[in-house]
Amino acid sequence: QVxxxxxxxxxxxxxxSLRLSCAASGFTFSNYGIHWVRQAxxxxxEWVAFIRYDGSNEYYADSVKGRFTISxxxxxxxxxxxxxxxxxxDTAVYYCAKGGPAWQWLPPDYWGQGTLVTVSS
Amino acid sequence: ExxxxxxxxxxxxxxxxxxxxxxxxxxxxxSSYLAWYQQKPGQAPRLLIYGASNRATGIPxxxxxxxxxxxxxxxxxxxxxxxxxxxxxxxxxxxxxxTFGQGTKVEIK
Numbered sequence: 001q002v003x004x005x006x007x008x009x010x011x012x013x014x015x016x017s018l019r020l021s022c023a024a025s026g027f028t029f030s031n032y033g034i035h036w037v038r039q040a041x042x043x044x045x046e047w048v049a050f051i052r053y054d055g056s057n058e059y060y061a062d063s064v065k066g067r068f069t070i071s072x073x074x075x076x077x078x079x080x081x082x083x084x085x086x087x088x089x090d091t092a093v094y095y096c097a098k099g100g101p102a103w104q105w106l107p108p109d110y111w112g113q114g115t116l117v118t119v120s121s
Numbered sequence: 122e123x124x125x126x127x128x129x130x131x132x133x134x135x136x137x138x139x140x141x142x143x144x145x146x147x148x149x150x151x152s153s154y155l156a157w158y159q160q161k162p163g164q165a166p167r168l169l170i171y172g173a174s175n176r177a178t179g180i181p182x183x184x185x186x187x188x189x190x191x192x193x194x195x196x197x198x199x200x201x202x203x204x205x206x207x208x209x210x211x212x213x214x215x216x217x218x219x220t221f222g223q224g225t226k227v228e229i230k
Contacts, residue, residue: 035219037166045158045166045209045221059217062122095165107156107213109177111165 002026002110004096009115016086020115022079022096030054030074033099035108036081038092038117048094049081053102064090086119093117123148123212125222133230140197142225144210149190151214157186157195160224161206169208170195197227205229 008020036048049070050059058070069082079096093114100106124147153173158166168177170186183198210222
């Protein structure tokens with residue numbers, strides 16, 4: 001079955017950096033786009049970034065553009081989110097979520113359980 | 122950026138009742154690329170509906186979606202105890218950002 005397991009969260013000071021990982025299994029990773037979506041404590045969902053199945057295109061929310069970088073290693077079935085210049089408002093649970101296949105435009109269907117990032121001094 | 126506004130903010134109903142949740146977009150959603158998710162406390166969201174009206178794999182038929190353009194609805198025909206949760210709509214049109222609504226909480230009356 002489809003599994004997405006995030007890791008790399010933790011406590012970081014404002015201005016610091018963190019790299020999240022998402023290990024995927026149960027599907028052909030290289031055929032699917034993948035999203036990062038976050039949720040601040042007690043708040044709603046915020047889409048953060050998306051990368052196409054082959055890594056050819058990346059898309060970002062304005063709130064993270066220029067600070068976060070999404071990437072993937074299809075040989076390792078792993079997605080990454082490099083987060084730099086972190087701010088208090090980046091504090092959230094970060095989910096990776098499987099998007100649609102290369103040949104079909106679909107929303108995120110399977111989600112990981114999330115990893116908590118806390119930006120605090 | 123397309124802004125999605127969900128209403129009501131909270132819906133207080135009893136098991137067995139019908140729930141009707143609304144999602145209104147600030148501009149037309151491309152090709153009805155509108156999805157609905159359910160989220161329970163401490164859990165990841167679960168996809169319920171995509172393409173405005175298509176049930177995702179394994180979703181019971183008491184959940185249905187409708188609408189087009191700027192107005193969309195999620196209907197739960199008869200609420201089961203496990204349906205009390207927060208529901209989000211999301212538009213996933215051809216251009217980012219792929220925004221979410223602020224959520225509707227369905228609580229037990």
